[in-house]
Amino acid sequence: xxxxxxxxxxxxxxxxxxxxxxxxxxxxxxxxxxxxxxxxxxxxxxxxxxxxxxxxxxxxxxxxxxxxxxxxxxxxxxxxxxxxxxxxxxxxxxxxxxxxxxxxxxxxxxxxxxxxxxxxxxxxxxxxxxxxxxxxxxxxxxxxxxxxxxxxxxxxxxxxxxxxxxxxxxxxxxxxxxxxxxxxxxxxxxxxxxxxxxxxxxxxxxxxxxxxxxxxxxxxxxxxxxxxxxxxxxxxxxxxxxxxxxxxxxxxxxxxxxxxxxxxxxxxxxxxxxxxxxxxxxxxxxxxxxxxxxxxxxxxxxxxxxxxxxxxxxxxxxxxxxxxxxxxxxxxxxxxxxxxxxxxxxxxxxxxxxxxxxxxxxxxxxxxxxxxxxxxxxxxxxxxxxxxxxxxxxxxxxxxxxxxxxxxxxxxxxxxxxxxxxxxxxxxxxxxxxxxxxxxxxxxxxxxxxxxxxxxxxxxxxxxxxxxxxxxxxxxxxxxxxxxxxxxxxxxxxxx
Amino acid sequence: xxxxxxxxxxxxxxxxxxxxxxxxxxxxxxxxxxxxxxxxxxxxxxxxxxxxxxxxxxxxxxxxxxxxxxxxxxxxxxxxxxxxxxxxxxxxxxxxxxxxxxxxxxxxxxxxxxxxxxxxxxxxxxxxxxxxxxxxxxxxxxxxxxxxxxxxxxxxxxxxxxxxxxxxxxxxxxxxxxxxxxxxxxxxxxxxxxxxxxxxxxxxxxxxxxxxxxxxxxxxxxxxxxxxxxxxxxxxxxxxxxxxxxxxxxxxxxxxxxxxxxxxxxxxxxxxxxxxxxxxxxxxxxxxxxxxxxxxxxxxxxxxx
Numbered sequence: 001x002x003x004x005x006x007x008x009x010x011x012x013x014x015x016x017x018x019x020x021x022x023x024x025x026x027x028x029x030x031x032x033x034x035x036x037x038x039x040x041x042x043x044x045x046x047x048x049x050x051x052x053x054x055x056x057x058x059x060x061x062x063x064x065x066x067x068x069x070x071x072x073x074x075x076x077x078x079x080x081x082x083x084x085x086x087x088x089x090x091x092x093x094x095x096x097x098x099x100x101x102x103x104x105x106x107x108x109x110x111x112x113x114x115x116x117x118x119x120x121x122x123x124x125x126x127x128x129x130x131x132x133x134x135x136x137x138x139x140x141x142x143x144x145x146x147x148x149x150x151x152x153x154x155x156x157x158x159x160x161x162x163x164x165x166x167x168x169x170x171x172x173x174x175x176x177x178x179x180x181x182x183x184x185x186x187x188x189x190x191x192x193x194x195x196x197x198x199x200x201x202x203x204x205x206x207x208x209x210x211x212x213x214x215x216x217x218x219x220x221x222x223x224x225x226x227x228x229x230x231x232x233x234x235x236x237x238x239x240x241x242x243x244x245x246x247x248x249x250x251x252x253x254x255x256x257x258x259x260x261x262x263x264x265x266x267x268x269x270x271x272x273x274x275x276x277x278x279x280x281x282x283x284x285x286x287x288x289x290x291x292x293x294x295x296x297x298x299x300x301x302x303x304x305x306x307x308x309x310x311x312x313x314x315x316x317x318x319x320x321x322x323x324x325x326x327x328x329x330x331x332x333x334x335x336x337x338x339x340x341x342x343x344x345x346x347x348x349x350x351x352x353x354x355x356x357x358x359x360x361x362x363x364x365x366x367x368x369x370x371x372x373x374x375x376x377x378x379x380x381x382x383x384x385x386x387x388x389x390x391x392x393x394x395x396x397x398x399x400x401x402x403x404x405x406x407x408x409x410x411x412x413x414x415x416x417x418x419x420x421x422x423x424x425x426x427x428x429x430x431x432x433x434x435x436x437x438x439x440x441x442x443x444x445x446x447x448x449x450x451x452x453x454x455x456x457x458x459x460x461x462x463x464x465x466x467x468x469x470x471x472x473x474x475x476x477x478x479x480x481x482x483x484x485x486x487x488x489x490x491x492x493x494x495x496x
Numbered sequence: 497x498x499x500x501x502x503x504x505x506x507x508x509x510x511x512x513x514x515x516x517x518x519x520x521x522x523x524x525x526x527x528x529x530x531x532x533x534x535x536x537x538x539x540x541x542x543x544x545x546x547x548x549x550x551x552x553x554x555x556x557x558x559x560x561x562x563x564x565x566x567x568x569x570x571x572x573x574x575x576x577x578x579x580x581x582x583x584x585x586x587x588x589x590x591x592x593x594x595x596x597x598x599x600x601x602x603x604x605x606x607x608x609x610x611x612x613x614x615x616x617x618x619x620x621x622x623x624x625x626x627x628x629x630x631x632x633x634x635x636x637x638x639x640x641x642x643x644x645x646x647x648x649x650x651x652x653x654x655x656x657x658x659x660x661x662x663x664x665x666x667x668x669x670x671x672x673x674x675x676x677x678x679x680x681x682x683x684x685x686x687x688x689x690x691x692x693x694x695x696x697x698x699x700x701x702x703x704x705x706x707x708x709x710x711x712x713x714x715x716x717x718x719x720x721x722x723x724x725x726x727x728x729x730x731x732x733x734x735x736x737x738x739x740x741x742x743x744x745x746x747x748x749x750x751x752x753x754x755x756x757x758x759x760x761x762x763x764x765x766x767x768x769x770x771x772x773x774x775x776x777x778x779x780x781x782x783x784x785x786x787x788x789x790x791x792x793x794x795x796x797x798x799x800x801x
Contacts, residue, residue, distance in 0.1 A: 034585060034756075035578035112541045115579065123539045171580065187588045188751030189662050214660055214749040215759075222647045222659040380527030380764050387531035 023207035023495055025477070027488065028220045028232035032213030036185055037171040038155045039109060039116040046153060047487045048211060051193055052092070053155035053176025056083055056102065056136075057148045063257055063309055063405035063484045065148050069097065069156055069177065070136075075439055078143045083136045089200045091158040092181045099130040104159035106138070114167070121150040145439050149406045179204045179491035189213055204491040205479075221472060224249060230474040230495065233486070237295050237353050243472045252471045253297040254482035258400040259305045259410060260351055261461035262344060262361065265395050267422045270340050277459035278320075279330035283368040285322040286464060289360045293353050298468035304452040305401060305410055307466035309484060312407025312435075312448030317456045319463070327368045339369025346398040347379045351467050358398055361464075372396075386420060400467055404485070407448040408436055414460060423460035500792075504785055512777055516567070519770055520560050527764040528552075529576055550576075563770075572774075573767035577760075582767035586753060586775055592662065593752035594779075596745070597737050599668055600675035601730070607676070608683020609726065613714065615684060616691035628688075631681035639740060643674040643747035660749040671748040675740055679733055686729055690722030697721075724795055731787035735780050 033045040038053060040046075058068035070083040089097040106128045109116040124147075127139040140147065161175050174182050177200065180193035190212045195204040212229065214220040217236045223229045225246060235243055235251060243251045264271035271277055286300045299308060303320060306313040331339060346358045355376060362372035375394060377385075385392045386399070399420070403410035413420040416429045428451055435447035455463070471482045479492040529550060534542050546552070551559050566573060572582040615627040634642075650670060651659040657666050694700060695718060703717050704710075742754030753772050760768040 033578070034575065034759075035580050037579055040578065112545055115542075115545065117534075119542060120534070120538045123541075167579070186662070186751065187585065188592075188756060189749070212661055212749065213751070215755065216660075216747050216749065218644050219647060219660045219747055219749060222644075222652055223661075226651050226655065226659050228659055228661075378526070379762060380523075380532060383531045384526070384528045387528060 023205070024210060025206045025208075025231070025490065025493060025495060026210045026212060026229045027490075028212050028214040028223050028229040030215060030217070030220065030232075030234040032188065032211075032215070034187060035171055036174050036182075036191070037167060038157060038174065038176075039114075039118050043486055046155075048191060049155055049174060049176075050178065050487050051180045051209070051211070051490065052174050052178040052182055053157070054178050055153065055155050056085075056151045059152050059405065059483075059485050059487070061254070061481045061483045061489060065152060065405070068152075069102075070151075073148060076137060078439060079141070080137050080139050081144075081147055082131070083138065085134045085136065086200060087134060089177050090198050091161065091177050092175045092196060093158060093161055095158055095160055097156070097158075097177050098133045099136045100133070101156055101159045102136045103128045103130055104162065105154065105157045108157070108162070109154060118153050121153055122147075143437050143439050145436070145441070145444060146406050146408050149404060149409075180209055183208070199491065201491060205494045206490065209490065224472045224474070227474075230477050231480065231488070232472040233469075234352075235470040235472045237293065237297070237470070240295060240297075240470060248475055250473055250475055252473050252480075252482040253468045254471075254484050255299055255307060255309055255466050256469050256484050256486065257307050257310050257403040257405055257410075258351065258467040259301050259307055259403070260354070260357070260398065260400045260464045260467050261301070261305065262396050262398050262464065263421045263461040264459075265393075265422055266460060268395065270334070270336060270342075271395060273334045274458060275330050275334040276336065277462070279327045279334065279368070280365060280370065281320045281327075281459055281462050282323045282330065283327035283370070284361050284364045284462065284464075286319060287322065289357060290465060293356050293360055294465065294468065297470060298352075299466040301463035301466055303456040303463055305414070305455055305461070305463060306403055306407055306448070306452065309466075310403040310405055310407055310410070312403075312411070312445060312452070314449040314452030316449070317452050324364075324368050331368065331370075336369075339371065341371040341373075342395045343373045343375050344396045344398055345375045345377055345382065345393045347382045348376045350379060351400045352469070354398060357464065361462075407444075407451070411448065411451055414455065421460050423458065425454055425458065428454050501785070504788065505781075508778075508781055511781075512774060513564075515773055515777055516564065516770055517560060519773055520563060520766060521556060523761070523764050523766045523769060524556060524559065529764055529766075532576075532764050563766075567770070567774075572771040575760075575768045576765045577763050577768075582765075582771040585756065585768055586771045589751055589753045589756050590775060590779075592750060593738070593741055593745070593754060596668065596671055596675065596741055596750060596752055597734075599672040600741075601679070601734075601737060603672055603676040604679035604683055605726075605730070608680045609687050609719075611680065611684040612687020613691055613719070615688045616695070617714070619692060624688075627684060631684045634677045635681040637677065639674050639678060639743050640747055642677055643670070643744060646670050646674060647747075660747075662751055671744050671750050674747070675737065675744045678740055679737065682729060682733070683726065686725050687722060690725055691718055694718045694721045720794075724791065727787055727791050727794070731784045734783045734787075738776055738780065 031044040033048050038049050054069045056068060056070040057065050060066050069086050071086050073081055073083045076082050085099060091097060106125065108114055109119060109122060110125060124140045124144045125138055126141050129137040131137050155176060157170060158175050162170055179196055179199045181196050183192040183194055185191045190210055192210050194208045195206060197203050214223055217239060220232045221235060221239050221242060224232045240251045243249050264277055266272050290296060290298060290300055300319050303317045304314055344358050346354055348355050358374050362374055365372050401410040401413055411432055414428060415432050416424045431447040431451050435444040438444060469486055473480060476496050477493055478496060479494045483489055530543055530546055551562055575582050575585050611627045615624045618624045647659050650657045657669055661667060700713060700717055703713050741752060742758055745752040745755040746758065757769060757772045
């Protein structure tokens with residue numbers, strides 16, 4: 001009975017090996033979009049749609065803004081930015097890209113009726129004007145320095161195609177100007193793409209690509225080990241070794257722009273006392289946690305919210321050194337010589353090793369007399385509480401704030417109007433508005449640097465880590481780098 | 497027969513209604529769609545639009561009433577995450593789950609009955625101990641662990657089978673085996689008990705005494721009489737099997753309805769969750785009905801009762 005079965009299985013194995021020999025790149029994704037409609041407000045859908053579509057601007061792997069369908073841009077006046085479009089670009093359906101498509105896409109996104117998920121990023125836009133077929137002026141209500149950053153997430157759709165087939169058409173068969181063309185989408189399983197021979201930046205060297213949904217980490221790593229995939233996303237820290245032990249594979253780690261923090265409820269004792277917050281910062285050995293739990297991947301936040309790869313990061317501000325004796329002394333001075341009990345609320349699996357980190361922090365705080373219980377919450381409930389004014393998340397909650405490379409996107413959570421902390425500071429708020437409403441990069445940088453100092457001095461949160469993301473990659477693949485925004489860039493990738 | 501069907505089906509709407517209400521309330525009460533779907537940089541207009549669309553400013557019961565009105569018309573609403581009709585999302589995946597469950601069930605029945613019959617015939621001998629041991633082992637192993645072990649062994653060590661995903665026949669072997677592993681032990685034990693009990697019946701003794709070959713005694717005289725408990729058990733286990741498929745689908749990246757449900761629950765995508773639950777309820781009820789009809793065809797005593 002076994003021999004024929006074995007034969008059958010062997011045939012199947014050979015068949016899959018043969019198909020792998022074509023220049024097909026297979027990627028194991030941890031999160032997979034349930035729809036290909038452009039403009040869904042998640043990086044998950046951006047990660048897939050970006051393969052087929054371009055924006056006016058784009059981020060590179062380090063998170064810096066680079067030209068994409070717009071070659072250059074400049075300010076015409078304080079509220080108008082002019083974008084010069086790339087020439088000779090064609091959509092996958094053969095139509096030529098022009099200013100009409102930019103206007104169509106932005107107008108479509110700005111119309112609240114269309115429920116465009118990324119609308120929040122660009123809602124400051126009041127008008128999109130076509131100056132000529134190769135030039136677009138974008139007018140904003142106020143100066144909007146982060147416009148090029150925001151536009152990196154708005155993917156340009158072909159006007160004629162979209163008007164003819166509507167959102168339905170783009171969802172069924174997305175057409176863009178991107179490096180890969182759509183072949184097939186099987187919901188929950190895979191999307192198949194082929195190289196766009198007319199890509200404006202050159203035809204990708206991979207002939208075709210399969211993006212597979214493999215949500216379970218252990219299976220994802222297995223698929224890489226078995227050679228079924230050549231790239232997998234989000235290798236958990238405890239499986240990195242398994243990848244590195246295999247001579248055909250490597251682990252590529254990159255720092256994202258997510259700053260993982262523990263935010264205090266400063267309205268209630270003991271955290272209404274700034275000295276207590278400072279004491280706790282001394283009590284946690286962040287370097288040790290980074291080394292032991294994150295295996296040295298990622299970075300310790302330098303006493304501020306922003307990761308070092310973010311515009312507005314203040315290099316002069318440094319994390320407090322681990323000093324439990326000083327922590328105990330400060331706690332005694334604040335009136336807590338014997339410590340106190342408190343709790344940390346966190347989601348599980350949202351950020352790399354989140355619960356493990358919370359537990360390690362809890363252990364270290366215990367050493368200075370602060371007893372911490374960990375309260376793991378289901379994400380829906382956690383986010384509901386985070387968004388509600390009462391913020392019933394207990395005395396401390398753990399969260400990661402994204403900056404998308406620019407201070408504005410992360411700092412907003414510490415302002416009085418948009419706060420996710422009870423802590424407020426008039427100077428901080430004023431600096432934030434100043435930085436948001438000027439196009440002067442040096443001025444913005446100075447404002448954010450001062451805001452970093454304020455955060456460091458007042459400790460509204462304990463600033464822990466810049467969270468890494470780890471990719472497992474076959475050594476046969478070259479020209480691929482782990483992207484800090486978790487949006488794959490594969491047009492230069494090559495299989496040897 | 498129609499009277500019988502009617503008696504069986506008349507409570508279906510009531511159970512569906514209850515399931516819908518509980519699901520809807522729990523999901524709405526434990527997570528606010530605005531916090532989950534809208535980008536952190538959302539505008540007040542976006543909040544307003546979503547509030548209007550989902551009637552979030554009305555009391556929960558009213559929200560449910562409005563939702564129910566649409567569901568009755570066959571409109572489960574749009575997936576909140578993806579703007580696609582919820583029913584379409586679910587139906588896209590339904591076939592995959594049915595495929596997985598049917599193959600798993602087939603494996604469980606064939607292996608279970610064969611194992612049970614062998615154990616019964618070799619009662620208290622090595623084969624019996626071995627099979628019973630494996631049965632207990634299979635039942636005690638959590639399926640996510642078994643699944644990962646199977647991947648490690650068959651896909652990585654031996655390289656015979658793909659680790660995950662959907663494709664040819666080879667892709668379904670491991671997930672179906674993992675899903676079946678939970679049921680096989682039960683089928684083994686039920687078959688074993690049934691065969692042993694029936695073997696002691698006088699008609700079996702008579703058949704053996706008449707010199708009918710042992711194989712024929714087993715297939716013609718013993719097995720048909722043990723089918724009844726096996727079939728009833730099968731009906732009972734369908735719900736569990738579909739529940740188990742949630743974990744199995746996640747491990748093996750199988751694009752079925754279970755995995756869809758898990759991610760939709762986390763995202764509080766109520767239309768998709770409810771559409772999926774409705775479809776599953778209906779599938780389980782219909783499958784049970786099928787089992788009952790089969791039972792009544794096999795066993796006249798049930799038909800007459």
